[in-house]
């Protein structure tokens with residue numbers, strides 16, 4: 001596909017809006033991956049390499065997997081999952097789009113990553129843990145979420161964060177990478193950046209904020225990125 005990032009994002013907004021008008025807020029991801037028909041250039045976020053801001057954060061924080069169980073939320077084509085695999089995690093990654101997961105499996109066929117089709121609002125049994133203090137167990141040692149919250153409707157934001165927080169096991173960690181905005185800054189078009197005030201919902205969901213890093217965007221006219229690390233207290 002030829003055309004710049006903005007042109008691609010415009011097509012994404014068109015597909016999303018067609019689905020929204022039918023009351024379907026999640027179906028457009030599969031429609032977009034299908035329309036791409038194997039051409040990653042059609043998908044604005046699919047650049048076949050790990051997220052640059054996450055990689056910078058990893059290098060600055062010296063993150064290592066040491067065989068811990070990691071989960072990648074909304075993994076798309078799986079490049080961040082492959083990066084966690086390189087860092088030594090035992091990686092599971094999921095996405096709601098069957099086409100994305102099939103594509104990711106082909107791209108990373110030489111790796112042991114477990115790719116699954118799953119809606120984060122309907123998690124598999126054993127993938128989540130209860131709130132702090134609950135007797136339920138499950139969850140992952142390390143959870144990575146990059147750009148999955150921001151394209152979902154703002155009205156669903158707290159529910160989305162609750163669902164993601166539930167994947168973090170007692171003593172486990174979550175890292176979130178997102179476009180950021182000021183608390184009182186209005187949002188206009190998709191993808192809708194996240195404010196610090198909204199991110200505090202992760203704390204309401206039982207997590208503790210460990211670090212909050214702001215990186216300037218490396219593209220013109222793009223918001224800065226927040227990379228935030230949380231942990232769930234051990235039982």
Ligand SMILES: C[S@@+](CC[C@H](N)C(=O)[O-])C[C@H]1O[C@@H](n2cnc3c(N)ncnc32)[C@H](O)[C@@H]1O
Nearest residue numbers: 029045074075076095096097119120146147148
């Ligand atoms: C903006 S893309 C980001 C993909 C990837 N994290 C990246 O940074 O390249 C958001 C991803 O979340 C997936 N997604 C959206 N809603 C989801 C849901 N309810 N459950 C699981 N995945 C979802 C989409 O299919 C899409 O691949």
